Amino acid sequence: MSVLTASRPLGPTVGRLTRRHAWTAAVVVFFSVLLAWNASQTRNFGAFEIQTMLASTLALAYLAMAQSVVVIGGGIDLSVGALLVLANCLSARFMEGTGFGTSLLVAAGVLAVTAALGALTGLVITASKIPDIIVTLATSFVWGGAALFVLRTPGGGTAAGFQTLVLGSGSAWWPALLCLLAPLLLVWVPLRRSRTGIAIYALGSSKDAAFLSGVDPLRTRMVAYTFSGLLCGLAGIATTAFTGGGSPQSTIAMNSTLASVAAIVLGGVALSGGVGGLVGPVFAVWCLYLIPNIMLGLGVDPSYGEVVKGVVVVLVVLVGGLLRARRSRLT
């Protein structure tokens, strides 16, 4: 009868940490393997290749983070891609022909707009009690339309200095990395440690337990969506910096939303909510970037990359689901 009396033998802290972050660790290892593989295929693999990878994945990395925050909180956001496009068009239009300083100001303005739109989404979802997926499906149309208002056809521009600041150039890979780390370190880390951040996880993990613990669903969801909107804004600005302009095409919105969902799933964020972080999905984005490159190196048509990505994502969800089912049966 007293099986439970003795405190359960718990492993040392290291063991617990690895268990908790096992998925992220696995993705990092996977990424390292892919990177090493890619490096071995490329002659003189070095800073330039790293810079290219960081710069071209910056937008999607931001977007995966945006999706993560929402999914961790127990929702899903089909409008992240459209919000990216809107931010892209806004920034490209107003940065065109301006100097470095104005570009920075524009960027700040764009971020304020997207964060506000994110907050609005969170408000509508909570107030209307419509499933997230429908609300964000609707808002994806709205943001997409707004992007067309701003920029009718692909165009716009940005200051060259701004591009360099965001992405770096040549072999300077660290600006893009710094830009990626900025929201993580300045917003996410403090948030994650705050009561509000914990509330986001709690809401996704168990609505009832969260409510009994005193979590305010409206406030929590609005914080999550606001931060998500901010990250979508960053993604849009990164796109502007990378392409040197804006493009209001809805296919871009669609594809990047889908890519963000794939990345978070691979990055260890459970679609059921409450599990995962923002680092795993970023590594997942890099993995998904490297796969076609490696296939190219192997002489395989890189278009098969899409196939491999799809299969990897499905398998990861499948295996993750089976593992979780087994664990829940054990406890």
Added chain:
Amino acid sequence: MTGLAVKDEDRDQARGLARIAAADRSTLALIVVLAALVVANGLIDRNFLSLGQLRNTLLVTAPLALLAGGQTLCMLTGGIDLSVAMTATAAAYVTGVQSSEGAATAIAAGLLVGLVVGLVNGLAIGVFRVNPLIMTLGMSGILTGLLTVGSQTFLGGATRMSDFVLELGGGTIVGPIPWNLVVWLLLGGALVVGLRRTGLGRMIYAVGDNRIACRLAGVRVWQVETAVYTLCALLAAVAGILIGGRSGSVDLQLAGSYLLPSVAAAVIGGTSILGGVGGYTGTILGALILVVLDTMLNLLTVDEALKQVLYGCIILVLAWVYARGTASA
């Protein structure tokens, strides 16, 4: 503490009544909206009420309504299929490439694509419990990749549809009746009747309404889900072939723009994404409303931007109305 009391009263019952009334009224409301849009279009442009324009409307609606039909099935079980657009494209592409083998072979090959995609989706979702969103998203990626590569290798060659498919997708029988309307009427009729009058139809609603109850009643939910995703992909394949037939030749972006409208048509038609409520009649109206609205905005030379914003707002408002109707304790 003194005299504490809790009553649930008949709050729930009152809400239920409101919902029922809303459900019956919603079809009527959709018809009224559709009629109003048609009349408005007629006022804006007399040509809209011509037979030619009617033909155009039907021609555009048929493939969308078929895609949305598949989507409706998935949503009725509480799922979603984000691979319909790519399935349609893939089926059309294969049909186009196989045109030289004769129309029958070409169409069969296209449908086979739908069958395989649907079975894989259905088994993964039903048996292996992969989240439908992820599974169909992954499938969409897989198909994109396969088609991209295939178009340069094993699916190379002419992608012009055979004459039969061209006639089927874009031809006219008589007056305002395009051929693809016949295909839509046949399949759509089967959907409407099948959902109401077959055992599978009952199970689709039942699974979407309460999976646990289904299991306890002896229903193997995975069988229903496999059937549903297979049917959905087959409908998508048919829609793809029709779209291909209308546009003449196929490319990789053929049906991409149909994905969100297929969900939107079902939502506007009153099918709940949570499952168990809705039907194909509503979806048909939803698809017609989307197409007529699109025409109207074109007539008004409203630009694409405002159009999209309006779409979004309409979906949101309707979903809100439906949610108020179904809100339960």
Added chain:
Amino acid sequence: MVALRSVDLAVAPGEIHALVGANGAGKSTLVRILSGVVPPDAGAVEVAGRAVRFRSPAHARAGGLAPVFQDPAFAPDLTVAENLRLTATDPAAFRRRLDGFGLDGVHLGEPAGTLPLPLLRMLDLARVLAHDPALLLLDEITAALPADYAERVFEVIRRARDDGRSVLFISHRLLEVQEVCDRVTVLRDGRNVDTLEIKGPEGSGERTERRIVAAMLGERAALAVSEPRRVAPRDTTRAGEPALQVRGLSDGHRVREVSLELARGEVLGITGLEGQGQDELFAILAGDRRPAGGEIVAAGRRLVARHPQEAIRRGLTLVPSDRWQALLPQRSVRENLAVPQYNAPSRWGWINDGRERRLVAEAIARLSIDTRAQAQARRLSGGNQQKVAIGRWLVGGFTTLLCFDPTRGIDVGTKHQIYDLFRELAAAGKSVLMFTSELREVPLACDRVLVIYDGRIVGEFKAADADEATLLSAAHGLADTLTDSR
């Protein structure tokens, strides 16, 4: 539905006050109101003389009322430490409480979902205590708790009392209520019917126990006698092989070595407190859960079901306790009744409309289901919903009907219709195995009754001999039959 009619209750400072009552008497609802989970429709709560109205659990906690529920309020994916942050609990105070329980080895970095339920409940208790609440609400906290944990809970609440706090202690276990509590209030049908001192001059032991049991039953005991027995249980049991045999069925510590036999034409009752393994037992019999050991023999052949469909094919059909596990709430009565007709792909074809109409009409007539609100099952009254859940198997066919608390929360008239139906079914050679938490319906519906406690069958009575007091004592683990079972 009225969960709680009118309850007056006063808990003094430095008192352990027990709240007892049969299932559905309103205990849980009262706790949910007091802890701010649901608002009351009327009435007032006063804490230390000040009227309060709690808007949320956090608000109630700030007001000094802190609940511990059977299901601990821990978000499973968060670590214990993060859960503490969520409720603004001081980890040091929490630690001290935990040390007081002798649970000093718990690591706060562990995700709550990975900890065993009893431990989690202790953590919840420690967390609540760390807030120094004026009133501690314990809802069935000792249910399924190992004995030594329970002992520590008692110690803790005694200490809390000695510190001048109040404790509202809800339990099914009358023994422990008498052991730790100062006073006990008995709830029945959403009202408080009696409050008595346990350690006062009114005496202790058997007298108190009898009085509590009497209060829990109330006039219902008298009512049951005065109510005409519509169909007297008679010996419809037929000779020959039994409809269902269960031998040594086990499932972890929830179901332990359960054996029973159900004859054709017999209505066998099972009764017990909540959470004594009856849920698992019925789930196993219905093919919804796989047992760890033992065997089920249905109609002479061994049954190993991996899915309810296989049990249904062998004639074992379940009417679950929760009607929301049986109904398709948004579908019509007809569709609800006909569900099992289409449960295999071979039956997915065209619906024979005439046949379905006839079968459904028969079931509706036989159960006299009120069809005024038939467009959506959720609009039906509780009684009609239950009739639909049962009627499904009249349409679908069965040999043994497994009914879990078939009359919970439905009106007296409907209850009698259901008892009559069971008797009719038995007379027609069908068998019924029903769990009931309403003891008084045992003689109305059953031929024989088993009592389940802690996963074991601890008593067997002929329905005629099973007076409520005997059953209630057995179900609370008080009867002699229990002595060798623990």
